[in-house]
Amino acid sequence: MSGHARFSPSSANRRLNCPPSLVLEEQFAEEESQYAAEGSAGHALAEHLIRKHLKQRSKRPVSDYYSDELLEAVDEYVSYVIGEIEEAKRVCNGPVFTVEQRVDASDYVDECFGTADMVIVTDKVAHIIDLKLGKGVPVFAEENPQLMIYGLGILGMAEMLYDVETVRLTIFQPRLNNSSTWNIAPDTLKAWGEEVLKPRGAMALMGAGDFNAGSWCRFCKARNQCRARAEEFLALAKMEFRQPALLSDDEIAEVLKIADDLAKWASDVYAFAQDQAIIHGKEWNGFKLVEGRSNRKYTSEDEAAEAATTAGYTDIYKRSLVTITEMERLMGKQEFTRILGRLVYKPQGKITLVPYSDKREAINKTTAAAEFQEVSL
Ligand code: SF4
Incomplete structure (x- = not known):
């Protein structure tokens, strides 16, 4: 073996x-x-x-x-x-x-x-x-x-x-x-x-059989260049929508079914092409490399604090509580539950539309609408 x-x-x-x-x-x-x-x-x-x-x-x-x-x-x-x-x-x-x-x-x-x-x-x-x-x-x-x-x-x-x-x-x-x-x-x-x-x-x-794209493509080494996968996604662009001018509910559901995978595929191909350009100097027709946006940073926080204090500014620090995970690590699970258990809660997750194949349990439609309104108010 x-x-x-x-x-x-x-x-x-x-x-x-x-x-x-x-x-x-x-x-x-x-x-x-x-x-x-x-x-x-x-x-x-x-x-x-x-x-x-x-x-x-x-x-x-x-x-x-x-x-x-x-x-x-x-x-x-x-x-x-x-x-x-x-x-x-x-x-x-x-x-x-x-x-x-x-x-x-x-x-x-x-x-x-x-x-x-x-x-x-x-x-x-x-x-x-x-x-x-x-x-x-x-x-x-x-x-x-x-x-x-x-x-x-x-x-x-x-x-x-x-x-x-x-x-x-x-x-x-x-x-x-x-x-x-x-x-x-x-x-x-x-x-x-x-x-x-x-x-x-x-x-x-x-090497027999038909190529067949799906969720299993995620870790395939050929995923970025695979023709079958590209054809599967590009077929969406060719979807023939019937008249009238507005999409029907069924047509929107058809788009939803593939939209998530389509976004992932597009980002895989983008990452692959960008990698090739940065690491191997590959040139893609109509594309160039540029510097991304970045945020300003202090060259030295200590020096910045000293300069601000010398100039008379004192209210320059923020205090914040350590995260729940850090606190739990600090106290240990049992002590954490004893001291802070009553002060910790798990907020409801954001309501999301997912396909039936998702293993999470569906929530009640009325509850969903009420909760969505509460969040929007
Ligand atoms: S990327 Fe292509 S070869 Fe790889 S699993 Fe998907 S369809 Fe098959």
Whole structure:
């Protein structure tokens, strides 16, 4: 088994929806992002803390990425995992725990393997837990192909020990306050592996099938130059609106469906072109590089304060309370709740129009109108 999986479970959603993306992406260099490096550092710390709890040998990793905020997110995940470990010990005499478990699903797709963050196997349940440290979009466990592939790989091992009744898949995304768990029966999971993963995976490895743009394009290396993606979005500009002069409700809904993705695509292409111009000196027809707007700054705050005071100005400082997160860190969670709990509230989020596919619960129409009016008054 080589170190690099051609069909990586973390790209499975993209491969299953747009099989030829695999071969197309192979012509691009690996993308090294700061977010990925920060994520790896967070995973390494989580692994260390869980191993310590399991009394396994482990050395605490060091990284410049360890901010208080990241450590807090990792702590939250580790607490959840420890809770699951203890529960597994309670319900089963011989549970198996593995951290950063290499998972092989090459029975279904050649060169398909990856690493599951945490696996807990009891006599009834094979539980795979995936830590996501991203702050961008929430990811959900239900029908998540990456976790389903891990599930297939783990099932192959777990069934050698126990008659597993349930494969449990959990995504824990602490920075978005998002966590979800989905249960699937082993037979249903295997049927998906045979009927969906196997044929789509084989197509992907060959570069066969049709290009198909969608939300899965977000991390595709070809996203900025992909013709299929561009055609999908540019089709909006060609939307044929019927008479009369004003758009109908259905036509506006059609525009809404694509507007968000269209804005993201346009900004991706813009960022790519700007990068090429700044870093590689690429010239784009009709475009030039200019300096952006900036705000004035003191060259030295100490010197500015001294000069203002010498000139007789005394009212030159602002005092402000530290943020809630900083205060909580200062006092510790319990003390914070005791002293300030009654003085903290969570304002209602801004009301937003989103597609049905969004997992948040819809709010009542009358409430929405009343709240909107209150904000507008
Ligand atoms: S950008 Fe989207 S449509 Fe194009 S290859 Fe990648 S996943 Fe497929």
